[in-house]
Amino acid sequence: MDLTLTTEEQEVRKWVRTFVDKEVRPLEHTVLERERRHEIGLRPDELKELQNKAKSAGFFGVQTPEKYGGMELGAVMSALIETEIGRTFVPFRFGGHADNILYYANDQQKDTYLVPTINGDRKSCFGITEPGAGSDAKQIRTRAVRDGDDWVINGEKTFISSGHDADFCMVFAVTDPGKGADGGVTCFLVDREMGWTSSPIDTMGEWGPASLTFDNVRVPHANILGEEGHGFDLAMQWIGRGRYMIPARSIGACERLLDMAMEHARTRVTFGKPIADRQAIQWMIADSAVEVEALRWLVLVAAWQVDQGMDSRHAQSMAKLFGGIKANEVVDRVMQIHGGMGYTRELPVERWYRELRLTRIYEGTDEMQRRTISRNLLKGYARVQGHLG
């Protein structure tokens, strides 16, 4: 069993680490200041400028196929990159990315939706959640009814990330109520100009999801993504991607937070000694370091299984569940180690505290991951010994 990174993995990781340190982290102060004035932390033109800098160094499209100008890197490499980006709270991501399910587009749709999204000229959003259907996504009620060469969509979506500034939405709607999610849900590519409206939802984090309203929105039949009736499979594929990338990003946040906690513990003196000399503080640091390391391996195993073409859903659910819980425990301890300063808005600890809370909710709550993991074990789809057993 060889757990060392390849030379390529080490080199790419080093490049990303340097880029994040030199180009992204210096923006942290500005981003915090702006967010505290309720302004957008990193403006689209600034994000684009950073992405262009990376692109000019050949860094573009982490998982995007080479045929579309991307680097087509594997899941392990992508997880390592995501961890590096997670070391800053600046909402940065490399350019050249498009949603995994857009690759199911036909040639014409690829020209209109996939390629412009990769190039950063168009912005997508993913719409499955509704006021009455979150975890139980099969209960969606948004309805699409065929009318000649069009479909007419009516319904409401909620909590849609980027929903207020996206150019188009991948909307999941019921096309055959008799069949339900198994054959009766279809994914449509719906441009904003076709008539849907959005309104932002204020959250405790800096992420601004939106609710979307579809009121007799007319969409050409040609805008079905994939096959009619097979939308639910696409939705599950889209959500599945986040199950190792979300915890991968949390690893980076936890590493950085722990560095901050140790720095503070070494310098903060109480009762004549640095608090780093106190066992209560040492144990918080030790427990956090062990848990971050355990999370790293859960994420890398899940990503490695993806690269091997194995069914990694069980491993990914484990990584998503453990990552959400542990990242929240780590940030809580880091805040505790900082005392009152941790609770202020002078330090970014409280920002991470709010942001990391989301990782236990979106793209499958903790409870849904537990449901999947226990079902896999109880039904014999997975074994407690894992894939080595």
Ligand SMILES: Cc1cc2nc3c(=O)[nH]c(=O)nc-3n(C[C@H](O)[C@H](O)[C@H](O)COP(=O)(O)OP(=O)(O)OC[C@H]3O[C@@H](n4cnc5c(N)ncnc54)[C@H](O)[C@@H]3O)c2cc1C
């Ligand atoms: C910031 C943000 C961004 C988001 N982005 C998107 C997006 O881009 N696109 C999109 O479609 N959706 C998005 N979502 C929606 C997100 O995926 C849902 O919020 C999530 O799936 C949970 O659904 P819900 O909020 O309806 O909670 P519910 O499903 O109502 O669950 C409420 C609680 O009950 C628990 N629960 C539910 N069922 C069970 C059960 N059977 N057993 C035990 N416990 C249960 C849940 O785990 C949770 O704790 C986003 C949400 C947020 C907050």
